[in-house]
Amino acid sequence: MPKYHFEIVDGFRLEDPVGLECANDAQAKDLARNIAHQIAADIAGHSARNVVVVNDNGDEVYKTKI
Template identity: 30%
Template sequence: MPRYHFDLVDSRTVADQGGRVLADDIMASEVADRLAEELRSVRPELRGKGYAILVTNDEGEEVHRAQLDKLRIVLNGKAHG
């Protein structure tokens, strides 16, 4: 199974040194989305600053990017997302 790295990035990178072995890119993307959601809750000071969780594989290729700042879509006065 492949190893994925989950780095916290904005204009700089806080690198994930060990990474995680996961089944595939889809699972890695889901883990990153959950991590971004958790960081939104436990580290509110990171909101609104352009942070994201960058997922790369062992070759350094970007697999997914989970933004900490969720986009909100407003339709007919109701927020979605």
């Protein structure tokens, strides 16, 4: 299974050096939305943060606001 990295971006990039295996881009997108939802629940106020999904080739395949 391909590995995807879920990075947090808010002007700075918090890289995910480990990543997670997902069956495909669609599963990685679903996981990114879940990560963003959980972070939004944990922090107060409006944020300019995004969860960015990067595949093992280094290509950005998805981005969602937190």
